[in-house]
Amino acid sequence: MARAVTNQRKMINTAAAWTVGLLIFFPILWTILTSFKSEAQAIADPPIFLFFDWTTENYSTVMERSNYGRFLWNSIFIAGGSTILGIIIAVPAAWSMAFVPSKRTKDILLWMLSTKMLPAVGVLYPIYLLFIQFGLLDNVYGLTFVLMLINLPIIVWMLYTYFREIPGEILEAARMDGATLKSEILYVLTPMAIPGIASTLLLNFILAWNEAFWTLNLTAAKAAPLTAFIASYSSPEGLFYAKLSAASTMAIAPILILGWFSQKQLVRGLTFGAVK
Amino acid sequence: MATKASRSAARVMMAPAVVLLLGWMLVPLIMTLWFSFRTYLPLRGGDQGWTGFDNYVRFVTSSSFWPAISTTLILLIGVLAITIILGVLLAILLDQPMWGQGVVRILVIAPFFVMPTVSALVWKNIFMDPTNGLLAHLWRFFGAESVSWLSDVPMLSLIMIVSWQWLPFATLILLTAIQSLDGEQMEAAEMDGASVLSRFFYIALPHLSRAITIVILIQTIFLLAIFAEIFVTTGGAFGTRTLSYLIFQRVLESQNVGLGSAGGVYAIILANIVAIFLMRIVGKNLD
Numbered sequence: 001m002a003r004a005v006t007n008q009r010k011m012i013n014t015a016a017a018w019t020v021g022l023l024i025f026f027p028i029l030w031t032i033l034t035s036f037k038s039e040a041q042a043i044a045d046p047p048i049f050l051f052f053d054w055t056t057e058n059y060s061t062v063m064e065r066s067n068y069g070r071f072l073w074n075s076i077f078i079a080g081g082s083t084i085l086g087i088i089i090a091v092p093a094a095w096s097m098a099f100v101p102s103k104r105t106k107d108i109l110l111w112m113l114s115t116k117m118l119p120a121v122g123v124l125y126p127i128y129l130l131f132i133q134f135g136l137l138d139n140v141y142g143l144t145f146v147l148m149l150i151n152l153p154i155i156v157w158m159l160y161t162y163f164r165e166i167p168g169e170i171l172e173a174a175r176m177d178g179a180t181l182k183s184e185i186l187y188v189l190t191p192m193a194i195p196g197i198a199s200t201l202l203l204n205f206i207l208a209w210n211e212a213f214w215t216l217n218l219t220a221a222k223a224a225p226l227t228a229f230i231a232s233y234s235s236p237e238g239l240f241y242a243k244l245s246a247a248s249t250m251a252i253a254p255i256l257i258l259g260w261f262s263q264k265q266l267v268r269g270l271t272f273g274a275v276k
Numbered sequence: 277m278a279t280k281a282s283r284s285a286a287r288v289m290m291a292p293a294v295v296l297l298l299g300w301m302l303v304p305l306i307m308t309l310w311f312s313f314r315t316y317l318p319l320r321g322g323d324q325g326w327t328g329f330d331n332y333v334r335f336v337t338s339s340s341f342w343p344a345i346s347t348t349l350i351l352l353i354g355v356l357a358i359t360i361i362l363g364v365l366l367a368i369l370l371d372q373p374m375w376g377q378g379v380v381r382i383l384v385i386a387p388f389f390v391m392p393t394v395s396a397l398v399w400k401n402i403f404m405d406p407t408n409g410l411l412a413h414l415w416r417f418f419g420a421e422s423v424s425w426l427s428d429v430p431m432l433s434l435i436m437i438v439s440w441q442w443l444p445f446a447t448l449i450l451l452t453a454i455q456s457l458d459g460e461q462m463e464a465a466e467m468d469g470a471s472v473l474s475r476f477f478y479i480a481l482p483h484l485s486r487a488i489t490i491v492i493l494i495q496t497i498f499l500l501a502i503f504a505e506i507f508v509t510t511g512g513a514f515g516t517r518t519l520s521y522l523i524f525q526r527v528l529e530s531q532n533v534g535l536g537s538a539g540g541v542y543a544i545i546l547a548n549i550v551a552i553f554l555m556r557i558v559g560k561n562l563d
């Protein structure tokens with residue numbers, strides 16, 4: 001924009017935006033701060049903002065007491081496994097729809113999207129029953145499979161929109177130069193597709209990490225990921241604010257960091273390419 | 277350019293995804309439909325046979341049905357109103373020239389990445405607890421009586437929590453849409469003496485209408501299925517039982533699978549009505 005902006009106006013914008021931004025971020029900031037307080041200081045009235053005795057004791061208590069490591073591993077396994085499995089299944093599908101479109105491609109894409117809209121609670125009991133039948137209840141593999149299925153439509157869609165941006169002329173040029181199908185895929189398409197695949201991987205890892213319907217309903221002690229672990233803090237442990245904060249901070253920190261890298265993909269992934 | 281061979285190769289490449297999603301859709305759906313026509317109480321006698329539309333009638337005539345519908349609608353409309361209105365304002369603000377734009381954007385988007393159980397629990401205990409919560413401290417500081425948020429004003433509290441989670445999503449999408457707004461058009465309007473308000477209502481808002489529609493539809497689908505936030509905060513007590521939560525309770529807590537499945541079929545129909553509108557918009561974009 002060529003419009004000249006006075007410094008004064010820019011200053012007002014900055015002040016307003018920062019105020020709102022910090023207000024929205026405050027609950028997260030407060031949780032992180034509280035995780036470094038002692039329990040007494042965590043509930044002090046008036047609240048202490050920064051000048052308390054910083055301690056990492058809560059973190060070690062949570063780690064020791066609750067077998068945190070296993071919940072963390074379950075989260076990583078389920079989110080990572082379901083995303084990678086989903087990508088392996090989705091890449092060929094998105095690929096063929098983007099490069100060899102047929103009359104039905106659009107219908108198939110929209111139908112895939114429609115499966116995402118199926119309310120989970122409507123099919124809760126059948127899945128629950130099937131899980132019991134196949135011995136998958138409270139089992140990380142079963143949960144990984146379900147999360148892969150619920151995110152598969154988003155993965156296919158995201159990959160499809162990315163693949164469609166790869167210009168077809170490049171492929172033709174490669175073919176003219178005598179590239180075989182194998183080398184075409186390996187040396188021309190794959191390098192161009194990697195950024196899109198990486199973005200898809202990132203966003204779907206986040207979505208699977210935070211999924212809190214199936215993870216709460218299909219797991220107990222053994223396969224529970226962090227979402228279910230935190231829910232178990234509800235009470236009475238939840239009244240120990242400092243420990244609750246430490247557990248919460250550990251559960252959200254990795255995703256907050258990944259999330260910051262995936263802002264752009266978020267829009268594309270969650271609007272199915274309708275807003276870019 | 278697609279040959280016959282490449283067409284059949286394409287079909288093979290698509291097959292795994294299509295077959296898996298088809299199974300994921302049809303198998304549970306057929307089972308839910310089947311159960312919904314039966315008296316099925318796993319802990320009290322199991323499957324007791326066919327009952328026709330009994331479950332469907334009983335689900336809508338039970339005393340918890342209409343309260344659940346109104347709770348669902350209040351939550352939905354409350355959250356949509358807050359996230360869209362604040363989202364539009366915030367998106368416009370973030371689009372202005374300023375220092376540290378990137379950092380502010382990160383701050384605003386952050387809540388979206390917090391897992392639902394964490395945000396529900398942090399809000400419930402650290403902020404809304406009537407004795408030690410931060411809001412109670414704040415209220416007392418101003419000399420007011422502290423509020424038992426989740427039992428006295430449960431719907432307001434729930435709307436606050438869920439809005440905090442979804443405001444980033446609305447803001448981010450609306451911001452993306454605003455950034456595609458033609459700056460010269462705005463400038464021309466400004467030179468012609470259009471006020472800030474008329475520029476907002478006649479240029480920015482119409483430009484955003486498509487994005488707003490998309491935000492409404494996508495959020496509606498997610499909000500109709502809200503679960504963890506209620507599970508952690510009130511467990512459906514104090515009138516916070518939405519339609520999905522009611523179905524969850526029927527199916528898993530009271531183990532009345534027939535009744536719950538009939539409710540599930542209603543929920544599926546409801547979600548599909550919203551989905552049809554969303555798919556139209558998305559589908560148009562594909563051409």
